[in-house]
Amino acid sequence: MTAKFSLGYFLPAILTIVLAWVFWSYLGEIKDGKSIQDLPSALIDKPAPTFKLPGISAGDKGFDSADLKGRVALVNVWASWCPPCRVEHPLLMQMAREGIPIFGINYKDKPDAAMRFLTELGNPYQAIGADRSGRVAIDWGVYGYPETYVIDAKGHIRYRHVGPIMPHDLAEKIRPLIKALGK
């Protein structure tokens, strides 16, 4: 029998390569080697939701989505009952000292607990809105706490970080993005 060249012999190999490529490209969507549970935000490059939240205590000025227009800013969703929020807090304080505007959405928190958190660890926020029902957080597509959004000068959401900000997230993602957007 003569060993004739046949595409059929290569079919399994071709199929395997094609499938591997498909799976690999889907894996590529799982951004920067983080957990597959980190979902991309549905709101990337879209305007931030419109809302008006009262402050934590009666008489505080609260957080209006109109505050976000005009400059690059961070929006941080936090709660005093959320341990990872404590972990990232020093980094928020550091960014606030550098003059990066940070706005807070205080998610389903008790006013006195939230105030205690800020007195104890410092307040990095220019304004804080108290989202007691969690409805505004749903508008943002929040599903884990803390979450941090980078908003450009037009008020569009450019990046979402789920979970506590770690020094390398700040160095590799958030700072370069703020710098690029600020130009």
Add this chain to the structure above:
Amino acid sequence: MKRLVLLGFVIAAVIAASPVKAVEPNEILEDPKLEQRARALSKDLRCVVCQNQSIDDSNASLARDLRVVVRERLQAGDTDKQIIDFVVARYGEFVLLNPRVNARTYLLWGGPALVLIFGILGLVFWFRRRGKIANDGLSPEEEKRLAELLGQTGTEGSDK
């Protein structure tokens, strides 16, 4: 015997325990029709906290909030599609437990059909080739070799 009875009891208890749903009594709408739509919608929406449960099944507080949102919008007169779009606009298509057919999901939906087509094609080729080999007959060399072998058995037979 005692053990057997106990085992039977445990099995019966497991079978009898209906799946406990996460929907709380105070969430249920008065209008049974709307409530039915709410249940159907929430069964198709993924709880993004637990990710492998629907918001209908999940006890996560976000799932509860979304169940309430779904019911509020139903009461406000939204269509099923409007409600699904509302959730997708915030959480992305990942929340759909029944994914939409679009460019990103062609492979997902078409995959089983593709596998079936490849399987049928494979079988067709296999049977064709088998049929061909069986009908081809023998090559001249094979005929010669066969004749030799048959001749040998023939001589052996005549020795008897």
